[in-house]
Amino acid sequence: MTLLSCFELGIIDALRDRPGLTAAELGEVAGAKPDAVEQLLLLLVKEGFVAHDEASGAYTLDGLAGVSDKLLEQALADLNMIKAVTLRQLFYLTESVRTGTVAGLKELYGYDGDLYGALGELPELREPWAKLMNTVTAHVDPWFFENVDIPAGSNVLDLAGNTGLGAINTLRLKGSPGLRVTNFDLPEKEKESLENFRAHGVEDQCSFIGGDVFEKVPTGFDVVLIKHFLPMFDKSDVLRILKSVHQSLDAGAQVHVLVPVFPENLKDTENYTVDFYPSFFVGCTMGQGGPQKLSTWQSWLEESGFQVTKAITDDPANLPPHALTVEAVLSATKIA
Secondary structure, three states: OHHHHHHHOOHHHHHHHOOOEOHHHHHHHHOOOHHHHHHHHHHHHHOOOEEEEOOOOEEEEOHHHHOOHHHHHHHHHHHHHHHHHHHOHHHHHHHHHHHOOOHHHHHHHOOOOOHHHHOOOOHHHHHHHHHHHHHHHHHHHHHHHHOOOOOOOOEEEEEOOOOOHHHHHHHHHHOOOOOEEEEEEOHHHHHHHHHHHHHOOOOOOEEEEEOOOOOOOOOOOOEEEEEOOHHHOOHHHHHHHHHHHHHHOOOOOEEEEEEEEEOOOOOOOOOOHHHHHHHHHHHHHOOOOOOEEHHHHHHHHHHOOEEEEEEEEOOHHHOOOOOOOEEEEEEEEEOO
């Protein structure tokens, strides 16, 4: 919040345009007392974002000076989402854990449900959340599709595919003659999905089926994609979903899963998934769910009747420096 506030107050932009401003000059830019500006900048100096010359009192950008506009925009999307969607709701984290609901949504907005339902009614949550999700998808989808096999001409089901962008990316990144993709999600997602298919010129190759994954998964598909969905639920519901998918498929059909993971060694220095996602899912999103070890996701697939053929984790070195999580792809086949 300290870093984001310095952006919101115009302090960072001012130092980018005019290096060497004092706290008094920055206070004029921010419309704030110099004393408060100095207090905010203490942390930024400590972390190397900003440099301070004690003799002259002048501030200049340090680490932030070398950050590209594109990367800065992506990082700010993270910070704005954290401000809007997590900081306020996490005040009620204890109540969320005890009740298994997103208590903050009810206390702050009078909304009795999960984040994904609230996004349709609360633009103050939807807009920062959607902007962040777009930056995540821009990195994750190409990596996901590079690491999954979708045979030419397959009939693909995008499970819980939201508004159809996953189906569109499937065609864009894994397209082949005869390939068809169906978005399966709640009926209220149909209108926007079909609009997206038309806007991208893929309405002849993409379709929509409305339904509830906990009631029945459509049959007749060669490949099922499950992206950004399983971590929303606890083990019992994850197994319900996977077993329902298994039941819907013929022998030899494939499932490809995209999930957040943390290392087998919880104290791994590159383990930052647990810094964010556990409290995000339990306190801000669903009142349940969260990331798991790669071995845990694999065991749940096997418990559901699948034979796992691939289980890989994205290399943290390849992730954007502002990434909040490490993702994994697991591919599995229904055996006879």
